[in-house]
Amino acid sequence: LEALTPRRPIVVARELTKLHETIYRGTPREVTNALTRDTIKGEFVVVIRKK
Known part of the structure; x- marks a missing residue:
């Protein structure tokens, strides 16, 4: 993604709805x-x- 769209905002979510979200x-x-x-x-x- 960095090579294609270096300034476009992204969100990466980990372990949604869990204790360590x-x-x-x-x-x-x-x-x-x-x-x-x-x-x-x-x-x-x-x-x-x-x-």
């Missing part, structure tokens, strides 16, 4: 940086803002 918001680079800092296990949903 986490939501990451930002540009693809910001979200990637946040995900590399945290443990990335579980189910994910990715939302990409339209043009």
Whole structure:
């Protein structure tokens, strides 16, 4: 996503409706940086803002 739309906002949600639900918001680079800092296990949903 970063190569195709580097400034388009995205949301990555992890473990929705569960105790350890986490939501990451930002540009693809910001979200990637946040995900590399945290443990990335579980189910994910990715939302990409339209043009």
